[in-house]
Amino acid sequence: MDSGYYAACTALKTQSSALELIANNVANINTSGYRAQLPSFESLLVEGRNSTQSNGWSRLVNQFAVLDGARLDLTEGNLQGTGNPLDLALDGPGFFAVQTKAGVLYTRDGNFRLSAKGQLTTASGDAVLGADGPINVPGSQQIAIGPDGTISLAGAVTGKLRLVEFPPGAQLTAVGGQYYSAPTTAATAAVHTSIQAGMLESSNVNPVAAVVALITAQRQAEMVGRAMSAFYTDFNHIAADELPRV
């Protein structure tokens, strides 16, 4: 049948997947340390990738748009002052390293606290890693964290937070809870990142961009829906009902 019909079908599926991505961004508009996902579209040439028979026309009608991936928007979110000395915001492209049951994961959400055992943990209770493993704060001493991640207890330096950066194009996989996993070889010690204590980095979802993307996805879905019904009802109707009568 008309390949345009399938192109429109594909576009509709693509736009509904795009809507799902946007929905997740909007739901996390207020999640500290969340990184927005940007949809990236690709035209899928069904025919003629390696074929010699493809001509311009068939390429044109077979360029289906598919959602081939989502990349993380790594721009920085706004900083919100909280006054809690264990709330840390990262200024720069770095990530905190966290020891979880699933191995070392990375996060931008610096909403840390001390566990009952005196360990520095994330909001979900996973140990934040320092240069030499988890960070322990004995007793209830005053903790201060410097811009370069130096931890001092009652004025004496006791350790350093492990901050990592990833080269452009590193594969960061979102695992939920504002954690990201990455290949261990990709992480390098941070050089362009500093810490602002007493602040939290808010989500970097731009509400304006999110709503515009939402409207675009919705209207494009409407348009391809119109195209589908043109193929389905008008063309096929003429082909099946009108033509035989002639």
Added chain:
Amino acid sequence: MLRALYTGASGMSAQEMNLENVANNLANSSTAGFRKRRLQFEDLIYQNVVMPGAASTQQTTIAAGLQIGLGARSAASEIVQSQGDFSQTGNSLDLAIQGQGFFQVTLPSGETAYTRSGAFHLDSQGNVVTADGNPMDPAISIPPNATSVTIGSDGTVSVTSPGQTAAQQVGAIQLALFQNPGGLNSVGGNLFLATTASGDPIVGTPGGSEGEGTIQQGYLEQSNVDVVEEFVQMIVAQRSYEASSRVVQAADEMFQNVNGLGR
């Protein structure tokens, strides 16, 4: 497409809870010794449609995978331990703590509860009790003939009686500290209970080296709720709720469109 509906709904319910938290903070903006809570959110799990790093050919890997997240949830409401403002009352049993400690109070069940609210009173037997009548721990009683009560910054309670020149010590207030005060369990009445998250209390003398803080007699610590900040948070909650409801609407319309195809 149903995913977007539920994702939008998850954002709405998270923001609804945010508003509920703001409402409670605002309602307690003039409760002495109240500690505000701050709601934190986290993103839910992701469905991997295309796994990043998977091989696209023998030589190349997929640079950006397609991961579709399933929304947000409210993860925790942490107690914010910033200091509230002090207001002078002149009442000798109004105490404020300058530091991180908590007063200890014995509940009728025998359990110890912790509070930042230092509005104490005397009961008919002369015991120092909270407004609800729970005695302070360690128990302190003031002799009926005492003319004045003085409480030092280190918690020493002394009284003067008629006919005596020297003040007499009748007890000492001790303060409790927690490793993770954000993990305390609020039980209402300005009281907190210790949990496994907060850790066991470290009891010490006010003014000690652990950071318990010092006691100021004649002052009350106000709530640490910042009304302006709560209003800003309220606007954020409301607008984020609207944005998520807009997503639900868009998903609904798209769905409706699909159902209308082929008619």
